[in-house]
Amino acid sequence: MPDLPQLDRNTLPIRVCVGIMLINRDGLVWVGRRRPKWAAPHHGDIWQMPQGGIEKFEPPRIAALRELREETGVTNVEVVGEHPQWLSYELPEGLLGIALKGRYRGQRQKWFAMRFLGDDSEIDISPKEGTKAEFDTWKWAPLQDVPELIVPFKRALYQRLTGDFAHLAQPVTEESPI
Template identity: 45%
Template sequence: MTENKPYRPNVGIALFNTSGRVLIGRRFRDDGPEIILPGLEWQMPQGGIDADENPRDAVMRELWEETGAVSAEYLGETDWMNYEFPPYDGPVDHRLAKFRGQRQKWFALRFTGRDDEIDPLTQRNGQPAEFDSWRWERLDRVADLVVPFRRDVYRMVVQQFAEFAR
């Protein structure tokens, strides 16, 4: 009964470099059921909002936890968007078992640091690394690189943040 489960509050991060490309990370291939098709393990950083945490604080925490980057300036944000998780019948303590999907607010940030600041493999705040590699990608390509259940949200993010990709 997916409809009875809540959405997980979440922030998404479109981190733009000075050339207008966004940072994407490749999820570890054994990271669970969210990787459902080979070649679609790429995504922009995202993560849960802690209880009583402001989304703007969460976005900077998640950016640091997942990438190591701290040199970023706020450009803009979206309204809240939802997506549904795929059907899941695995361990009950996995995030896909607890939630219907994610309720996300996406943030556009401009990266002001150097590429060597980005290190997705280091554990931070006791959180395991999620990405085994990263790269800068054209914003208009990212929706084609993610798992299908996230594509509609990615397409909305692409439309709303197109001005920052120039």
């Protein structure tokens, strides 16, 4: 079998997408577990917050609400924050041509913080008609634990994001606004 050609990082584009930090009334953050084929045995379980691509001419905020609905079934939210910058990560060499369907070298993401106003029964990660499920399970996690759940090549982005959104991931009390 001939050797496969080496991918040149510079020939693969960066995928433009959105990410969502979904925060419940207890100040916990929603994470879902993905099991992409490329993960095992190198990375084990992969947890992440909802994220996805922006469609042509779609505003990022609308994309974030759509992706959240598609991946989690959640629609009962309030947008409480938007990161002022686009945050990026690049795949490590060993995942080029494999992760992100082999078509991208990384992602440039606009992140939104959203307060979940519903209850857990609203969350539905089962596959929808014509799509596959993004996650096989999910949980609420303390904000400070989220970066350690993430694959190492995304960890710096998640550390930045959790630090910048920490003031939003507080429990809601009767005295505090949602």
